[in-house]
Amino acid sequence: MTPPRKSAPINLARERIYSVIDCIPRGRVSTYGTIANEAGRPRGARQVAAALRNLGPGRDLPWFRVVNASGRISQRPGGSELAQRKILEKEGVLFSPSNRIDLKRFGWPDGSFG
DNA sequence: ATAATGACTTTCA
DNA sequence: TTGAAAGCCATTA
Numbered sequence: 001m002t003p004p005r006k007s008a009p010i011n012l013a014r015e016r017i018y019s020v021i022d023c024i025p026r027g028r029v030s031t032y033g034t035i036a037n038e039a040g041r042p043r044g045a046r047q048v049a050a051a052l053r054n055l056g057p058g059r060d061l062p063w064f065r066v067v068n069a070s071g072r073i074s075q076r077p078g079g080s081e082l083a084q085r086k087i088l089e090k091e092g093v094l095f096s097p098s099n100r101i102d103l104k105r106f107g108w109p110d111g112s113f114g
Numbered sequence: 115a116t117a118a119t120g121a122c123t124t125t126c127a
Numbered sequence: 128t129t130g131a132a133a134g135c136c137a138t139t140a
Contacts, residue, residue, distance in 0.1 A: 013137085032122055045122040047137050052121060054138090069123055076121040084121095098128095118140075125133085 013041060017051045024065040027091045028108040029101055031069050038109070049074070064088060065108075071101040 016039040023038075024030050036044035052063050053076070064084040068074045073081045085095065093106050107113040 011137095033124095036122090041136090043123090043135055044137080046120060046135070047122095049121045050136095050138060063121090066121080068121080074121040078121085081121090116140105119138080120136105123133105123135085125131105127129105127131085 013039070013044075013047065014051045014054075016040065017044075017048050018055075018059070018061055021052075021061055021063065021066060024062055024108050026062075027093060027106070029065045029067050029088065029093060029103070029106050030108045031067060031103070032074075033069055034107075034109075034112055035066065045069075067101060071103045071107075072099055 017035060020035050020038040021030075030038075032045040032048040035048045036042065039048075041047060048066070052066060055061065055063060064087045073084050075081060085099075088101075089095065093101055095101060101107075103113040
């Protein structure tokens with residue numbers, strides 16, 4: 001018989017979030033809110049952010065393809081915003097003069113932004 | 115147990 | 128167009 005696990009139900013919600021992020025195609029981006037929706041958490045945008053913040057260096061995940069609802073890279077303590085932008089640009093994502101990404105064009109999934 | 119926090123979003127001026 | 132204010136909710140303290 002399987003002995004009772006004492007701790008361990010590793011956050012399922014968080015895993016679903018990671019799995020959705022893993023689906024964002026190269027050269028496209030998605031938003032915290034959209035990812036939350038795809039993961040079945042309609043109002044969990046901040047939890048998506050928390051999941052990324054918590055993400056250790058071990059996991060290989062396209063975290064850089066996640067931006068906020070206004071199409072901009074969110075500020076944070078770590079200060080990896082510039083690196084994120086560079087990676088996205090290398091993938092072909094265009095930034096407007098005001099540092100914004102056109103979600104109608106680069107947003108994923110298709111049709112979720114207008 | 116309650117209170118603060120935050121890589122967010124929407125609404126409204 | 129920009130920015131402030133309120134709403135949101137799992138995680139931390």
